[in-house]
Amino acid sequence: MARSKALPTTYREFWPYYLQEHSAVNTRRLHYLGSTLSLCIFAVAAALGRPSLLAIGLLAGYGPAWVGHYFVECNRPATFKFPFWSLISDFRMWACWLLGTINTELAKASVSQPAVATLS
Known part of the structure; x- marks a missing residue:
């Protein structure tokens, strides 16, 4: 799919x-893994009162996502140009x-992708 060269200026354009x-x-799968791991580690950090675990939670979230960008998608993570919008969008x-609405969102964004099960 041809991607627009103009960078988004609003979150509505960014999504x-x-x-x-x-x-x-597989990039999305790595993001789902990272997001799930980071939330679990943040919950454990809060439950145990161990703020030192927050750094591990960030690493667990960003690590798989960045692997997906560099080795699967072969692009640069949007986090570097749009850190806040990217964080929001990771969890969105x-x-x-x-x-189970990801395929609908992908279609609205004109992302061509193979038919996949809801939890893919």
């Missing part, structure tokens, strides 16, 4: 851009996956 930067299903994409 489709973000999904286009995550067009490979994760929530769409959990709710």
Whole structure:
């Protein structure tokens, strides 16, 4: 799919851009893994009162996602140019996956992707 060269200036423009930067299903899977791991580690850190675990949670979240970008998607993570919108979108994409709406969101963003099960 041809990607627009103009960078988004609003979050409304950013969301489709973000999904286009995550067009490979394995990139999205690595993001889902990272988001789930980071939330679990953050919960454990809160439950145990161990703020030192927060750094591990960040690493667990970003590590798999960046592997997906560099080795699967072969692009640069949007985090570097749009850190706040990317963080929001990581969890928005994760929530769409959990709710079974990710394929609808991908279609709205004109992301061509193979037919996959809801939790893919």
